[in-house]
Amino acid sequence: MGHNYARPLTTGQKMERLLERIPPSWRIVVERTAGEATWRALAQAPGQDGQWSDPAPDPASALEESWRRNRTVIT
Incomplete structure (x- = not known):
């Protein structure tokens, strides 16, 4: 059996895969933390306040x- x-x-x-799923109208920001090997990002719907991610590898x-x-902000 395989x-x-x-x-x-x-x-x-x-x-x-993520960029295909996030609507084109959304603002996307990806930043690398200066002096560290971590990243954070923001995917923000038009007219909404978005939450930044926690630091990620x-x-x-x-x-x-x-x-x-x-x-989940969009209803």
């Missing part, structure tokens, strides 16, 4: 966290 071992997504693949993880926090 096994299906899923490979984790690379940072680039994860980022591409890569830009895709930071963007994903901000997207999860802010997508």
Whole structure:
């Protein structure tokens, strides 16, 4: 019997998937913290105050966290 071992997504693949899901009207900001190896991001709906992500080890993880926090703002 064969096994299906899923490979984790690379940072680039994860980022591409996120950018396909986030509406084009949303503002996206990704920043690397100066002097550190951490990233933070903001995915903000038009006319809404968005929440920044917590520091993350890569830009895709930071963007994903901000997207999860802010997508529930839209009703």
